[in-house]
Amino acid sequence: MKRIKLFKYLSLVLLILSTIFIYPNFEKKLPEWWKYFFPQNSINLGLDLKGGIFIVLGVDETKINPIILKEEERRIKDKLIAKDVLIRSINIEQNIIVVSFFDKNNLKAANDLLSGDFEIIKEESLLEIQILPKDNLFLENKDMLLRQVKDILNNRIDQFGVIESSIQLASGDRIIVQIPGVGESQRDRIINIISKTALLEFKPVIQESTTKELLISKFGQDRIENDLQIYEAPVRSDEVKKFIITTSIAELKGTSIDDAFVAYDELNRPYIAFAFDSNGSDIFSNMTKKNIGNKIAIILDGKIKSAPVVQEQIFGRGSITGNYTFEEANDLAIVLKSGSLPIPINILQEKTIGPSLGEDSVDRGKISMIIASILIFIFMISYYRKLGVVCDLALIFNIFSIFGLLSLFGVTLTFPGIAGLVLTLGMAVDGNIIIYERIREEIEKGKERLIAIDVGFEKSLSTILDANITTLIASFCLFLLGDGPIKGFALTLSIGIFSTIFSNVIFTRVLTSFFIKPKGELK
Numbered sequence: 340m341k342r343i344k345l346f347k348y349l350s351l352v353l354l355i356l357s358t359i360f361i362y363p364n365f366e367k368k369l370p371e372w373w374k375y376f377f378p379q380n381s382i383n384l385g386l387d388l389k390g391g392i393f394i395v396l397g398v399d400e401t402k403i404n405p406i407i408l409k410e411e412e413r414r415i416k417d418k419l420i421a422k423d424v425l426i427r428s429i430n431i432e433q434n435i436i437v438v439s440f441f442d443k444n445n446l447k448a449a450n451d452l453l454s455g456d457f458e459i460i461k462e463e464s465l466l467e468i469q470i471l472p473k474d475n476l477f478l479e480n481k482d483m484l485l486r487q488v489k490d491i492l493n494n495r496i497d498q499f500g501v502i503e504s505s506i507q508l509a510s511g512d513r514i515i516v517q518i519p520g521v522g523e524s525q526r527d528r529i530i531n532i533i534s535k536t537a538l539l540e541f542k543p544v545i546q547e548s549t550t551k552e553l554l555i556s557k558f559g560q561d562r563i564e565n566d567l568q569i570y571e572a573p574v575r576s577d578e579v580k581k582f583i584i585t586t587s588i589a590e591l592k593g594t595s596i597d598d599a600f601v602a603y604d605e606l607n608r609p610y611i612a613f614a615f616d617s618n619g620s621d622i623f624s625n626m627t628k629k630n631i632g633n634k635i636a637i638i639l640d641g642k643i644k645s646a647p648v649v650q651e652q653i654f655g656r657g658s659i660t661g662n663y664t665f666e667e668a669n670d671l672a673i674v675l676k677s678g679s680l681p682i683p684i685n686i687l688q689e690k691t692i693g694p695s696l697g698e699d700s701v702d703r704g705k706i707s708m709i710i711a712s713i714l715i716f717i718f719m720i721s722y723y724r725k726l727g728v729v730c731d732l733a734l735i736f737n738i739f740s741i742f743g744l745l746s747l748f749g750v751t752l753t754f755p756g757i758a759g760l761v762l763t764l765g766m767a768v769d770g771n772i773i774i775y776e777r778i779r780e781e782i783e784k785g786k787e788r789l790i791a792i793d794v795g796f797e798k799s800l801s802t803i804l805d806a807n808i809t810t811l812i813a814s815f816c817l818f819l820l821g822d823g824p825i826k827g828f829a830l831t832l833s834i835g836i837f838s839t840i841f842s843n844v845i846f847t848r849v850l851t852s853f854f855i856k857p858k859g860e861l862k
Contacts, residue, residue, distance in 0.1 A: 357743025380749035391519040395688035439467040494677035537674040539593030542585035544634035595619025620655030704757035737842035755828035763835030770843035
C-alpha cells in the first residue's frame with residue numbers, strides 16, 4: 340500500500356509538471372513572473388511541417404587550402420619575429436612556405452626554433468628554409484574552420500530574429516541550414532546574410548591616383564605583390580575613377596568589433612555604426628592618431644566602402660556610410676556583429692518549402708495519430724474491458740506527459756518525429772498487454788486477484804524494461820549517427836520511451852488498484 344501511495348504522488352507530480360510545461364504552447368504572452376519559476380520553451384514545428392528555407396552550403400576547395408597556408412605563414416612569421424629572428428622575406432610557393440634570411444646566423448636560429456614543429460628543408464647556399472605542411476594540416480584546419488562557419492551562421496540567423504533554425508555539419512564538407520517559417524519574401528535577405536563573408540578591414544591609405552598603372556610604376560610590381568594592395572575607390576557617377584594603394588595586411592579587422600547597429604545621419608539616411616572591443620579600440624585609436632589629415636580605407640569583402648579623412652584621434656567607434664536602405668544597413672550590421680566567415684562558402688542547393696505543404700503534413704500527422712489512438716482504444720476496451728479502460732487512460736496520460744517533455748526541451752517536431760510518437764503509442768499498449776496477460780496467468784493458477792495483480796506487475800517489469808531499453812539503445816544510435824529528420828525521430832522516440840516506462844510501471848499500477856476490486860469481474 341505504501342508503494343501504491345508513492346506511485347500516486349509521483350503520477351500527480353508528473354501530471355502537474357506536464358500541464359505547466361505544455362502551457363506555453365497555448366499562451367504566447369506569458370506573465371512576466373513565469374520565467375522566474377517555470378520554463379518558457381514550447382514545441383516548435385520543423386521545416387517539413389511549417390515550411391521554410393532549406394540550404395546546402397559547401398566550401399571552395401581551391402580557396403580553402405591557400406587560406407590555411409596563409410594563416411600558417413602568419414603564425415610562423417609572428418613566431419620568428421617574437422624571437423628577434425630577422426627575416427628577409429616569407430612567401431608561399433607551390434604549397435611550400437619559403438623563408439629567406441640575410442645571414443646564416445638568422446637562418447640557424449630559425450631552423451632551431453621551427454624544426455621541432457615543422458618539417459624543414461634547409462638551403463644554406465640560398466639562405467632560406469622551406470617549410471612543408473604536415474599531412475593533417477589541411478584536414479584539421481578545415482574541420483575547425485567549418486565549425487567556426489557553423490557558429491557564425493548560427494549567430495547571424497539568431498540576430499536576424501529567426502527562431503527554430505537548424506544548422507548542421509554534414510559529410511562531404513557540407514553545412515545544412517534549415518529555417519522553418521520563413522516565406523519567399525524573406526528568402527533573398529536570409530541568403531544574403533548567410534552567404535556574405537563580411538571580412539572587414541581598416542587600412543591607412545598610402546596614396547591614390549586616377550590610374551592603376553601610375554601606382555604600379557611608382558611602388559614597383561614586386562612590392563605590390565608582396566607588401567601592398569591596390570583597390571578601386573568608390574566614386575559618384577559623375578567622377579573619374581580613383582585607385583587607392585594600401586598595405587596588404589590590415590592592422591585592424593572586423594573581428595575586433597564588439598557591437599554594430601543602424602544609425603541615421605542629419606539627412607535621416609541610414610548608416611552602420613560600430614564599436615570596437617578594448618583591444619580593437621586601442622589599435623584604432625593609435626591608427627587614427629598617426630593618420631590625422633590622411634585617409635583610412637574601410638574595406639568590406641575586398642571592396643572599399645568608404646575612405647574618410649581622419650580629422651582627429653578617434654577612440655573606439657566608427658561608421659560605414661553609403662547609399663543603404665534600412666534593411667541593407669541592418670543586414671550588414673548583423674553580419675559585422677556576428678563576425679566574418681573565415682572561409683568563403685558557396686550555396687550548392689536551395690529550395691523554399693511552402694507553408695501549404697507543411698500544413699498538409701501536420702494534418703496527415705494529426706489524422707494518423709487520431710486514427711491510431713481510436714483503434715487502440717476500441718481494441719483494448721473490447722478485449723480487456725475494465726483493464727482496457729485502464730490502458731486507455733494510461734495511454735492518454737502517456738501522450739500528455741510526452742508532449743510535456745517535448746515542450747520542456749523545446750523540441751522541434753518534424754514529420755518523422757510524429758512517426759516516432761505513433762510508434763510510441765503501439766509500444767505503450769504492448770507494455771500493458773504484457774502486464775495483463777501476466778495477471779491472467781496468475782489468476783488461472785488460482786491466486787487471489789490482488790495478489791495476481793501484484794505478481795503480474797512484478798514479473799512484467801523485467802520484460803518491459805528489456806524491450807524499451809533495447810529500443811532506447813537503437814534510438815540513441817540513430818541520434819548520434821543520423822542527421823536532421825532522423826535525429827528528430829530518435830529524440831521523440833527516446834522521450835516517448837521514458838514516458839511509456841513510467842506510464843506502464845507506475846501510472847497503470849495506480850489506475851489498476853483504483854478500478855479493480857478484490858471481487859467482481861476482472862475483464
